[in-house]
Amino acid sequence: xxxxxxxxxxxxxxxxxxxxVFWWGTDGFTALTAETARRVEILRSPRPLPxxxxxxxxxxxxxxxxxxxxxxxxxxxxxxxxxxCRSMGMIFKQIRDLIPPESLGRDFLLISISFDPDHDDPxxxxxxxxxxxxxxxxxxxxxxxxxxxLKSLLESFGIVVIPDEFGGYEHNTALHLVGRDGKLRxxxxxxxxVPFAEQVVALL
Amino acid sequence: MKRTSSPYAVRxxxxxxxxxxxxxxxxxRDWMEASMSRHMLVQMPLLVVIGIVACRLLPAHWQNSxxxxxxxxxxxxxxxxxxxxxxxLPRALDAALxxxxxxxxxxxxxxxxxxxxxxxxxxxxxxxxxxxxWTNFISMLAVLGWLYIVxxxxxxxxxxxxxxxxxxxxxxxxxxxxxLWWLGTLLVxxxxxxxxxxxxxxxxxxx
Numbered sequence: 001x002x003x004x005x006x007x008x009x010x011x012x013x014x015x016x017x018x019x020x021v022f023w024w025g026t027d028g029f030t031a032l033t034a035e036t037a038r039r040v041e042i043l044r045s046p047r048p049l050p051x052x053x054x055x056x057x058x059x060x061x062x063x064x065x066x067x068x069x070x071x072x073x074x075x076x077x078x079x080x081x082x083x084x085c086r087s088m089g090m091i092f093k094q095i096r097d098l099i100p101p102e103s104l105g106r107d108f109l110l111i112s113i114s115f116d117p118d119h120d121d122p123x124x125x126x127x128x129x130x131x132x133x134x135x136x137x138x139x140x141x142x143x144x145x146x147x148x149x150l151k152s153l154l155e156s157f158g159i160v161v162i163p164d165e166f167g168g169y170e171h172n173t174a175l176h177l178v179g180r181d182g183k184l185r186x187x188x189x190x191x192x193x194v195p196f197a198e199q200v201v202a203l204l
Numbered sequence: 205m206k207r208t209s210s211p212y213a214v215r216x217x218x219x220x221x222x223x224x225x226x227x228x229x230x231x232x233r234d235w236m237e238a239s240m241s242r243h244m245l246v247q248m249p250l251l252v253v254i255g256i257v258a259c260r261l262l263p264a265h266w267q268n269s270x271x272x273x274x275x276x277x278x279x280x281x282x283x284x285x286x287x288x289x290x291x292x293l294p295r296a297l298d299a300a301l302x303x304x305x306x307x308x309x310x311x312x313x314x315x316x317x318x319x320x321x322x323x324x325x326x327x328x329x330x331x332x333x334x335x336x337x338w339t340n341f342i343s344m345l346a347v348l349g350w351l352y353i354v355x356x357x358x359x360x361x362x363x364x365x366x367x368x369x370x371x372x373x374x375x376x377x378x379x380x381x382x383x384l385w386w387l388g389t390l391l392v393x394x395x396x397x398x399x400x401x402x403x404x405x406x407x408x409x410x411x
Contacts, residue, residue, distance in 0.1 A: 003276060010275030011282055018286030025290065034298035034361050160361040172361045 038158040046183035052149040054142040057125035074176040078116035089132035098197035110139040255319020277325035287317035294359035349375025
């Protein structure tokens with residue numbers, strides 16, 4: 001084979017292979033960030049969640065498994081958060097108010113899970129809940145007291161929490177929907193409260 | 205032309221291996237990868253430099269025969285473009301932090317698929333070819349940096365949003381400096397760019 005021909009053939013192979021790797025590494029050019037990838041993957045195959053023990057704002061201890069058979073909206077917070085979690089509270093409130101009242105508590109519930117159990121005792125959870133009108137039944141604010149369980153819960157949701165320079169945290173914030181089978185089935189942007197609620201209503 | 209057999213090349217090769225292993229130690233990796241700027245603008249370029257130096261330590265006739273086998277300079281440049289672009293994806297950065305396989309792929313591909321082929325190709329590239337590589341790289345750096353500065357979202361789950369903005373500014377600054385330097389070499393070096401293309405394959409270097 002002449003050098004020129006060889007060059008053309010190998011270059012084409014490289015382009016083909018390189019494009020293939022990009023295709024594979026970005027879920028068909030759709031997911032350029034890990035956050036998008038997480039959402040795409042959940043849509044494709046809903047993910048089972050660990051049966052972790054939680055403690056809510058009233059000190060009640062319960063299990064994530066107790067929500068089987070119901071639709072559950074989940075977000076992750078820490079109560080000292082002064083930025084995104086504030087709006088998260090408002091967004092969850094908005095979602096709750098968009099769901100038909102007869103389904104609330106029976107077929108659809110909400111839970112805000114704190115990933116900072118050291119600071120967030122039931123008292124601070126209660127204070128956070130009161131700010132947004134979380135009643136502790138339809139909408140619980142809870143923490144995972146056990147560190148190992150918390151870690152496995154965050155991992156299965158794909159939540160990455162990193163400390164920031166102000167003693168707080170930064171984390172990927174999103175709206176999560178857990179199906180009746182206990183599997184994580186949908187992750188949306190936090191500014192998509194209305195479409196999220198519509199999805200829930202369609203599933204009721 | 206048997207540079208590998210010279211004590212100098214052996215010493216350099218040894219030092220290079222040590223630096224590579226040093227970069228791969230968990231402590232250094234953790235430190236480098238703790239910030240987005242260090243990860244993208246220190247660790248990754250150093251890995252590319254290791255590939256560059258490694259290739260230049262090979263005797264010229266080896267380089268030539270490898271270059272002939274892989275089909276000349278164009279496939280080399282294209283491989284380097286693909287591999288370097290891949291590691292500019294925010295998702296690849298996150299993966300390198302969370303997935304040991306991705307981290308390994310990064311440590312292998314940056315020297316072997318970016319630094320090494322670039323050196324192989326460089327001596328055969330014309331001024332236009334080199335200009336393409338430089339301007340492509342510089343503009344990619346500037347655009348990516350700008351995106352990181354203005355992005356309304358955090359592109360990496362593993363890095364703070366401030367860190368992303370800082371990395372963006374460093375990238376823009378680096379691209380401007382690189383461009384000025386490259387332009388400068390065009391003006392002062394008799395108009396042939398940072399490295400004078402030559403035919404006999406000696407004395408070229410990739411800056």
